[in-house]
Amino acid sequence: MRIGELSRETGVAVPTIKYYVREGLLPAGRLTSPNQASYDDGHVRRLRLIRGLMDVGGLSVSAVREVLAAVDSPERPVHKVLGAAQEAITPKSAVAPEGLEEARRTVAELVRRRGWHTDPDHPSAEAMAVALAAFRGIGRGDFLEVLDDYADACERVAAADLAWVGRNAEVDGLVESVVVGTVLGDAVLMAMRRLAHVDASARRYEKDAEGGAAPGAGGR
Numbered sequence: 001m002r003i004g005e006l007s008r009e010t011g012v013a014v015p016t017i018k019y020y021v022r023e024g025l026l027p028a029g030r031l032t033s034p035n036q037a038s039y040d041d042g043h044v045r046r047l048r049l050i051r052g053l054m055d056v057g058g059l060s061v062s063a064v065r066e067v068l069a070a071v072d073s074p075e076r077p078v079h080k081v082l083g084a085a086q087e088a089i090t091p092k093s094a095v096a097p098e099g100l101e102e103a104r105r106t107v108a109e110l111v112r113r114r115g116w117h118t119d120p121d122h123p124s125a126e127a128m129a130v131a132l133a134a135f136r137g138i139g140r141g142d143f144l145e146v147l148d149d150y151a152d153a154c155e156r157v158a159a160a161d162l163a164w165v166g167r168n169a170e171v172d173g174l175v176e177s178v179v180v181g182t183v184l185g186d187a188v189l190m191a192m193r194r195l196a197h198v199d200a201s202a203r204r205y206e207k208d209a210e211g212g213a214a215p216g217a218g219g220r
Contacts, residue, residue, distance in 0.1 A: 003029065006039045010047045017047065023061055025050050025068060049180065057183035067183070096130075103133040106144065114151055161185060 007014045020026040026046055029037030046068075053059045053067060107129045108120050118125065135143045165177035 001039050003037065003039060006043055006047070009044055010051070012047050012051060020047070020050060023065065025061070025064060052180065053183055056187050058187075059183065097133040097137050099133040099136045100129060103129040103136065106132055106147075110147055110151065113148075114155075157189065 003014055003017060021028050029039045032038050050064060053064045107125050111118050161181050165181055
């Protein structure tokens with residue numbers, strides 16, 4: 001197909017497609033003449049992946065480039081590739097809140113207690129420490145009481161994630177599924193958590209509402 005057909009198939013404007021090619025996110029089409037190139041289903045799939053990572057996952061162009069580099073490296077050990085991809089999609093904080101060292105120790109202890117095979121220097125561990133330090137900073141250090149409940153839930157989510165991606169027999173398909181599942185799955189998980197909050201709020205406080213709507217029942 002030509003670039004106009006690729007644009008209609010994916011809903012991505014032609015100038016945007018050319019920009020992705022220039023930025024190295026999308027492979028160039030196969031030249032059929034000096035001014036024409038041909039694209040195939042692989043380009044359609046890659047474009048939809050790029051848009052999903054950007055539009056739903058909220059990743060920048062540079063982050064998408066790093067993620068795609070991991071997806072395109074099936075010759076590397078899968079665990080290493082997934083680590084590189086997760087590092088690319090984990091937000092980095094430019095602020096070091098007060099109490100960060102203590103929060104880092106809390107995260108390290110959680111990892112040790114749960115027996116997780118996780119590098120203590122993983123970007124996600126640092127992101128978690130920053131968030132915990134922020135909780136303490138606003139006087140809500142009691143949030144630590146629910147960490148193991150969160151860990152229980154996250155272990156179940158991780159098991160479900162890997163069971164889903166494990167259906168891909170080929171390594172490149174496995175890597176792509178984990179990367180996409182992590183980015184877009186985060187969006188699903190965040191939205192589902194909010195829905196569950198609304199439900200839990202209604203169930204817990206409904207009996208206290210005197211003829212009115214339960215707190216949170218109408219959305220947040």
